[in-house]
Amino acid sequence: MSKNQNKTNAYSFFNCIEKNFDKAARFLSIEKGLLEQIKACNAVYRIHFPVKIGKEIKVIEAYRVQHSHHKLPCKGGIRYSIKVNQDEVMTLAALMTYKCAIVDVPFGGAKGGIKIDPQTISVEDIEKITRRYTSELIKKNFIGPGIDVPAPDYGTGEREMSWIFDTFLSLRSGEVDALACVTGKPISQGGVRGRKEATGLGVFYGIRELCHIKEEMSSVHLDIGLVGKKIIIQGLGNVGYHAAYFFHKAGAIIIALAEREGAIYNEKGLNVSKVFLHLKNTGSILNFPEAKNIENTEKALELECDILIPAALENVIHKNNANRIKAKIIGEAANGPITPEADEILEKKGVIIIPDIYLNAGGVTVSYFEWLKNLSHVRYGRMEKKFNENMNAELLQVIETVCKKKILSEEKKIILRGPREIDLIRSGLEDTMINGFHKIRDLKKSSKIGNLRTAAFVLAINKIIDSYEKLGIFP
Missing domain, CATH: 3.40.50.10860 (Leucine Dehydrogenase, chain A, domain 1)
Structure with a gap:
């Protein structure tokens, strides 16, 4: 790619964010100057x-x-x-x-x-x-x-x-x-357990929450839940791999994985761990024994599926291929994978798009937990783990006495165990992603906003304005 092409793409990406911001601003009664301040880099x-x-x-x-x-x-x-x-x-x-x-x-x-x-x-x-x-x-x-x-x-x-x-x-x-x-x-x-998979796991939590809502699933003619959902993931880096791993574990079917050199496809599903091992051994996902190669990686995005997860580059879904996208749900694990023109085409088709500014926030959420851990100088779980184990042991003893029945030792281990750092981190991430999704969805419904992306921008702008007002910066 030449320097000029690179610059053009960068401006295109920046313009995408500005267009989405401006779209959201129409739903807000905020002075233009304040909106310009929020848009500007300080x-x-x-x-x-x-x-x-x-x-x-x-x-x-x-x-x-x-x-x-x-x-x-x-x-x-x-x-x-x-x-x-x-x-x-x-x-x-x-x-x-x-x-x-x-x-x-x-x-x-x-x-x-x-x-x-x-x-x-x-x-x-x-x-x-x-x-x-x-x-x-x-x-x-x-x-x-x-x-x-x-x-x-x-x-x-x-x-x-x-x-x-x-x-x-x-x-x-x-x-x-x-x-x-x-x-x-x-x-x-001073790092925190669970940081590496945080963005991919956040993507999983966000899409899973959408799939649990009957009204949303009915709008795209799908059953609730993740089990049996056919998923395509573009990008098998840190985010794509962990997203694929958690979806596979939850019973979804990963039918295609796409990388720069091409894609692999198996209608019955791919074993993500085996594909990743093949990638490490050969340097490419292509020629995986249990799949068919697709030479043009962009064609993989156009296959029949329930959920499409672009987890690599920006602007991979654009006005020239948006009409050929067959997915009913798109989860933006990458930053800016859909252009504004493609956004409009997909919205008219009834595709649900879960926007990047919410869906890939798992990384910064867990970074926040690490920052808090570093400031407190205390490992997560250190203060409460043994206390919880002791309380669980006492509760278990009461249950056994009342029921006059001994609980199996393997089950006892599960019940007695206090929370480890990774348990607390994942619990905090899950709660954050669930709450974030419902705030966006509730705002979309109450303000009659057409899509989740615009609702997410409206929510973000409102919170930033609120912060400035509390600081006394804006009149």
Whole structure:
């Protein structure tokens, strides 16, 4: 892809968000100037710094964007990609603001990016770049537990977050809450269990909640529940894989999986774990023994199915292919996978779209839990686990005495067990996703808004306005 094409795509993505925002603004009696303030990015930090890679000195281009300060700290991932540019980072920062507002996570939106291809750079050089980038953020006060808290994104993970934390700690010695300067860290460095699968699990919870509502399922002529639902997932990265895993476990049938090089299809269903093992061994999902290859990955989106989950790139469903989409429900696990033109076509067809600004908020929700853990300096479950186990044991003893019957030892273990950190994290995530969905749906019905996306934007804008009013910023 050329630089100009990349720029055009980035502007297209940014325009998609603006169009959806403007659509929602029609349902609000809010002064235009206030809406413009919410849309605008508050701070954009563009950095160029030199790093010695091999025998050469390379100038690295990087960004950190803080979209909104209506809540602090700001929060958002850092991506490493050769396609990183200012418009993309600004757009993703704006999305973070709206996501956080919808799921009641008290952060302003932010995003970061470094324009490198991590596949072509050594681990030592990636570490150099990460540490230098962190030091640049510290210089301008663009990182800190109460200022701006990065997280993993495309091309980054626990390793990079641990380098960021270590660099911050070395330059801000004695900072008692230093652990909370970044989330998505390894468990040994204050990370939280369940962070890796959080976005994919959040996608599962959100779609499952829709599928439990009879009225919604009747509108698309489907039975309630997930069992037997035919699902297609585009993208088998962290989000797509975990979403596929949880749907498969719940009894749904994953009939197709699509990646950049092509797609695989089996009408009777694919075993997600086996496909992932095949991908690790061969470097591709193609030629999986129990499936048929589809050369054009975009064609996989057009197959007959109940639920389509784009979990990879933006703008994969557009005006040229929207009419050929046969899914009854689309869950946007990726950011901006449907263009506004395609949105209108799909809405006329009666397709239910669960929007990205709600559906993929699982990652930031669990990042919030990690941030709270780091600030409290106490592991989740440490205070109450043994107390709950003791209470359960006493209750069990009473039941056995009253019923005059002994409970089997295997069943006893399940009943007696107190909550572990991962149990509490998943419980909090599930509750957040369920509540968020019903707030959007209730607003859609009460305000007679045509779709869940517009309702989600209306909900987000209202919450941001409310925050500004409480701060006394707006008259």
